[in-house]
Amino acid sequence: MEIIAFIGSSQTKRHIDRYTADAVYAAMARRWLILVGDNSRGVDKVVTDVLLHHKYSNLAVVSSASGKRADTQFRDQTMIDMADMVMFIWNGKSKGTQLAYDYAVIRRRKCWLVDFSKRPSRKEEPPLITEHLEIPELITQKELI
Numbered sequence: 001m002e003i004i005a006f007i008g009s010s011q012t013k014r015h016i017d018r019y020t021a022d023a024v025y026a027a028m029a030r031r032w033l034i035l036v037g038d039n040s041r042g043v044d045k046v047v048t049d050v051l052l053h054h055k056y057s058n059l060a061v062v063s064s065a066s067g068k069r070a071d072t073q074f075r076d077q078t079m080i081d082m083a084d085m086v087m088f089i090w091n092g093k094s095k096g097t098q099l100a101y102d103y104a105v106i107r108r109r110k111c112w113l114v115d116f117s118k119r120p121s122r123k124e125e126p127p128l129i130t131e132h133l134e135i136p137e138l139i140t141q142k143e144l145i
Contacts, residue, residue, distance in 0.1 A: 001058075005035040005079040007100050008043025008089035016116050020046040020089050023114075034059045035079045037072075043089045076100040085110040092117020 004027050008020065024047050027034050036047040038061055051059050062082075064075035073096065080086055086104050090097045092115055104111045 001033055002030065002085065003033045003035060003083045005083035005086045006043060006047045006089070007037065007076050007079065007086060007097060009091040009094040009097055010039050010042035010044070011091055011093070012042045012046070012089075013091075013116075016043075016089060016091065017046045019114065019116075021050050023087055023089070024050045028054065028056050031058060035083055036061055037075055037079065038063045039072075072096055073099060077103055080104045080107055080109055083109060085112075087111070088113045090115050090117070 006020070006024070006027075009016075012020070020043050024034070028051075034047070034051060034056070036051070036059065037044045039045065048061065050056075060082075062075050062079050064071040076096065077100070080100065080103055086100075086109050088097055088101045088104070088111060090101070090113060101111065101113050
């Protein structure tokens with residue numbers, strides 16, 4: 001079974017949330033084990049909301065204990081070490097997401113960095129920064145049901 005971790009910014013906007021939800025639907029359709037952090041905002045919240053709404057049980061929520069930066073960084077590194085692949089959904093500002101991505105690259109994990117800071121318009125397609133990887137084809141909620 002494939003394991004995917006979702007790591008991302010705690011401050012997002014609707015178009016980032018929609019993209020995140022579509023990525024989660026794609027992982028669910030493939031029946032991957034989904035790892036997600038315990039932040040009550042941003043990417044973690046979107047991932048958790050989608051999984052709970054669909055009663056998807058093939059998941060693990062990884063806690064950062066205190067929520068302090070050092071604990072959050074350790075949580076992200078633990079998720080990366082557990083995962084076969086990692087999707088980073090980044091608003092371009094979060095230092096934690098960038099640090100986690102750098103760690104995943106060092107650990108030679110298959111990973112995607114989706115950088116929303118490169119496209120200011122919500123109408124444009126989300127940027128996929130993948131240089132050496134193919135992004136899994138995303139499906140929508142309608143196709144999943």
